Amino acid sequence: MHPTSITKKDLLLFAVFTAAVLAGPIILKPIGAGYPDLLQKFAIYGIFALGFNILFGLTGYLSFGHAAFLGVGSYTAVWTFKLLSMNPVPAIIFATLMGGLFSALIGYVSLRRSGIYFSILTLAFAQMCYNMAYSVLTPITNGETGLQLAQSDPRALDVAFGRDYGAVLPSSDLFGLEMTGYPGFYFCAVMLIICFYITLRIFRSPFGMMLRAVKSNQNRLNYTGVNTRPYALTAFIISGMFAGLAGGLLAVTDPLAGAERMQWTASGEVVLMTILGGAGTLLGPVIGAGAIKYFENIFSAFNKGILNNIFDFLPDFLQQVAVSVSSMFVGEGWHLTLGALFMVIVIFLPGGLMEGVSRISNLLSRRRSDGGSGGTPHPEPAE
Amino acid sequence: MDAILLQILNGLDKGGAYALIALGLTIIFGTLGVVNFAHGALFMLGAFCAVAVKAVLNIQMVTIDPTKTTPWGAPMEIRQPYVEVWFGDFGTTLLDFSVPVSILLAIPIMLIIGIAMERGLIRYFYKRPHAEQILVTFGLAIVLQEIVKSYFGANPIPQPAPDVANGMIDFGILVGFEAGNVVYPAWRFIYFLFSTAVIAAVFAFLQFTTFGMVVRAGMADRETVGLLGIDIDRRFTIVFGMAAVVAGLAGTMYTPILSPDYHMGMDFLVLSFVVVVVGGMGSLGGAVAAGFLLGILQSFASMNEVKAILPGIDQIIIYLIAVVVLLVRPRGLMGRKGVMEH
Numbered sequence: 001m002h003p004t005s006i007t008k009k010d011l012l013l014f015a016v017f018t019a020a021v022l023a024g025p026i027i028l029k030p031i032g033a034g035y036p037d038l039l040q041k042f043a044i045y046g047i048f049a050l051g052f053n054i055l056f057g058l059t060g061y062l063s064f065g066h067a068a069f070l071g072v073g074s075y076t077a078v079w080t081f082k083l084l085s086m087n088p089v090p091a092i093i094f095a096t097l098m099g100g101l102f103s104a105l106i107g108y109v110s111l112r113r114s115g116i117y118f119s120i121l122t123l124a125f126a127q128m129c130y131n132m133a134y135s136v137l138t139p140i141t142n143g144e145t146g147l148q149l150a151q152s153d154p155r156a157l158d159v160a161f162g163r164d165y166g167a168v169l170p171s172s173d174l175f176g177l178e179m180t181g182y183p184g185f186y187f188c189a190v191m192l193i194i195c196f197y198i199t200l201r202i203f204r205s206p207f208g209m210m211l212r213a214v215k216s217n218q219n220r221l222n223y224t225g226v227n228t229r230p231y232a233l234t235a236f237i238i239s240g241m242f243a244g245l246a247g248g249l250l251a252v253t254d255p256l257a258g259a260e261r262m263q264w265t266a267s268g269e270v271v272l273m274t275i276l277g278g279a280g281t282l283l284g285p286v287i288g289a290g291a292i293k294y295f296e297n298i299f300s301a302f303n304k305g306i307l308n309n310i311f312d313f314l315p316d317f318l319q320q321v322a323v324s325v326s327s328m329f330v331g332e333g334w335h336l337t338l339g340a341l342f343m344v345i346v347i348f349l350p351g352g353l354m355e356g357v358s359r360i361s362n363l364l365s366r367r368r369s370d371g372g373s374g375g376t377p378h379p380e381p382a383e
Numbered sequence: 384m385d386a387i388l389l390q391i392l393n394g395l396d397k398g399g400a401y402a403l404i405a406l407g408l409t410i411i412f413g414t415l416g417v418v419n420f421a422h423g424a425l426f427m428l429g430a431f432c433a434v435a436v437k438a439v440l441n442i443q444m445v446t447i448d449p450t451k452t453t454p455w456g457a458p459m460e461i462r463q464p465y466v467e468v469w470f471g472d473f474g475t476t477l478l479d480f481s482v483p484v485s486i487l488l489a490i491p492i493m494l495i496i497g498i499a500m501e502r503g504l505i506r507y508f509y510k511r512p513h514a515e516q517i518l519v520t521f522g523l524a525i526v527l528q529e530i531v532k533s534y535f536g537a538n539p540i541p542q543p544a545p546d547v548a549n550g551m552i553d554f555g556i557l558v559g560f561e562a563g564n565v566v567y568p569a570w571r572f573i574y575f576l577f578s579t580a581v582i583a584a585v586f587a588f589l590q591f592t593t594f595g596m597v598v599r600a601g602m603a604d605r606e607t608v609g610l611l612g613i614d615i616d617r618r619f620t621i622v623f624g625m626a627a628v629v630a631g632l633a634g635t636m637y638t639p640i641l642s643p644d645y646h647m648g649m650d651f652l653v654l655s656f657v658v659v660v661v662g663g664m665g666s667l668g669g670a671v672a673a674g675f676l677l678g679i680l681q682s683f684a685s686m687n688e689v690k691a692i693l694p695g696i697d698q699i700i701i702y703l704i705a706v707v708v709l710l711v712r713p714r715g716l717m718g719r720k721g722v723m724e725h
Contacts, residue, residue, distance in 0.1 A: 056514075060512075060514065062513075062514040062517060062518075064517075109706055109709070109710065112709060112710065112713065113709065113713065115513050116418045116513050116517070116664075117660060117664070117709075119418075119513075119514075119517055120656040120657070120659075120660055121660070121705070121709070123653055123656065124653060124656065124657050124702050124705055125702065127653045127702070128698075128699050128702040131698040131699060132695060132698060132699060134698075135695050135698045136694050136695025136698065136699075137695075264649060264653070265525075268521055268525070271518065271521075275518065328530075328533050332533075333529060333532075333533055335525060335529050336525070336526060336529035336530065336533070338525065339522050339523070339524075339525030339526035339529060340522070340526055341522075342518065342519075342521065342522030342525065343504075343519055343522035343523060343526065346515055346518045346519040346522060347504075347507070347519060350511075350515055
């Protein structure tokens with residue numbers, strides 16, 4: 001059963017989540033992920049996946065175009081930097097709003113159809129945004145070069161408050177606190193925690209129940225006289241706003257926006273993050289996003305030399321075979337690993353890691369054991 | 384008037400490619416009820432069949448001719464493809480015609496790939512939700528294109544059309560305009576004829592053979608056909624292989640028009656999905672008609688006169704049409720009620 005109000009257990013989960021995120025640099029140090037650039041990515045893509053999960057996990061509508069909102073968020077944030085201020089707060093506010101606006105437009109049309117049609121329509125819209133960012137909208141998006149800051153940007157608010165960046169290219173800062181390194185991470189982390197709380201509230205609200213009802217049997221809802229489209233559209237807009245926020249944060253930590261962020265591979269990646277962690281679960285998408293970004297980081301850094309060292313224990317002949325096979329999967333070939341992982345997860349574990357965890361814990365003890373594995377309580381899967 | 388004719392011609396080859404891919408997609412939708420996001424990858428694999436054939440034909444014998452030297456004083460190396468050494472003039476012709484010759488290789492290979500895909504993966508997904516079908520074929524598409532990338536590299540590999548087809552056809556003269564106004568690359572016209580022939584063959588196959596009749600019956604009501612004691616699964620495997628061959632051939636022959644690279648499939652897939660949606664899900668005729676229609680509209684949108692009024696329209700026209708069609712006719716141009724509607 002899904003409670004429709006926040007229970008003590010939820011508050012505990014939220015507290016543990018907050019503590020875990022804030023202590024991220026320390027917790028993740030042993031696995032070599034305790035440095036700010038990667039942690040920022042964890043937090044940002046965590047937000048992206050959380051938002052995607054509100055749509056896909058709850059309503060079952062599979063959008064293949066969410067990267068478009070991420071890209072829109074990035075462009076908006078960079079433009080806010082250029083025109084208004086280097087302060088990240090207006091940037092992410094505008095990025096979120098633009099993400100919401102675009103998702104309202106695209107969602108309004110796409111949600112007229114469901115199932116496959118919906119996936120195809122969202123994919124088509126995302127490709128359309130991507131094509132336009134490269135061609136017609138070049139004055140706004142700066143085409144293939146990507147949108148960058150310049151010294152000569154107006155920055156109206158900064159000028160009004162008498163801030164002068166002098167002759168250096170400014171970077172975004174929160175009232176003097178530069179948004180790179182750990183301050184950047186903690187800014188993203190706070191956003192992630194806020195988003196997690198919003199998601200938690202949505203999951204436990206009557207609105208969240210309605211979204212689950214859309215997933216389990218839309219026909220029945222229609223028969224009982226409920227118009228499901230406004231609910232689905234609201235979920236779509238919320239997830240678009242999350243994506244816009246994530247895009248804005250990407251620009252905050254690195255003030256650059258390029259169209260490749262909107263490509264279909266990026267949309268596919270967020271789908272994978274969500275299902276890897278477990279669609280419809282609260283924690284799953286964040287964990288999935290972290291796992292993908294972590295492995296991307298590790299795998300991309302591999303090269304022939306490292307592989308040779310790893311397989312050094314093998315006889316020469318086997319070593320060569322092992323190196324040439326595995327080198328297809330690392331470095332430049334990281335996407336191959338991603339695709340293969342995608343298939344393996346969908347084929348064998350459609351419920352994602354969270355389902356795997358609950359399967360294992362069910363095996364270990366027949367009783368429901370919340371908070372049993374590794375000190376972090378895991379929520380029950382949504383189905 | 385001649386400008387309009389030229390744009391119609393320009394749209395035909397691209398339209399042909401869209402129609403061929405959309406046809407395969409629709410057949411798979413209709414028979415197996417599976418959304419195949421890997422269909423673009425099949426198109427791409429077909430294109431790389433041509434690349435592979437050309438590479439194999441071009442394997443060169445290196446002989447050193449001691450009587451001549453290079454300008455640097457080293458002995459001159461003479462490189463000559465083995466096929467020319469072995470077959471003489473016929474080998475040269477073979478090299479020249481490497482793209483059409485690749486069809487001979489592409490048909491069996493695509494058939495095997497298609498059948499392997501259906502038996503090895505797709506059939507386990509008949510009963511699973513559409514979302515999972517989309518995801519698993521999407522993963523497969525990534526895997527296929529990354530494998531191709533790791534073998535053939537990331538750059539486009541140009542494939543020349545046969546010399547005979549490299550020229551231009553002056554259509555203006557044929558219909559009585561001044562010469563030189565409506566000239567059109569011969570290979571693109573050949574591609575159009577080729578795609579029409581393949582489409583006709585597929586339709587004839589479905590319409591006039593017993594096998595095709597069973598497949599059509601299966602599209603209408605899979606369960607009943609199964610109850611009649613017909614092994615529908617085996618036939619659908621072959622249908623999947625056939626759709627793979629159609630997509631593959633579309634790719635093989637398209638290589639002189641667009642140099643193949645590893646992500647060409649996905650670009651075409653997105654557009655072909657739009658074509659299927661516009662044509663009407665489950666309607667073969669709709670897929671073909673919408674394919675050509677959208678191809679032609681796209682080429683009209685890329686006319687400079689149109690672009691001057693609406694800049695960038697050529698990039699988004701297809702998506703705009705899809706939106707309009709879905710808003711006005713939710714089932715597409717020729718979609719029937721009750722086909723793939725959930």
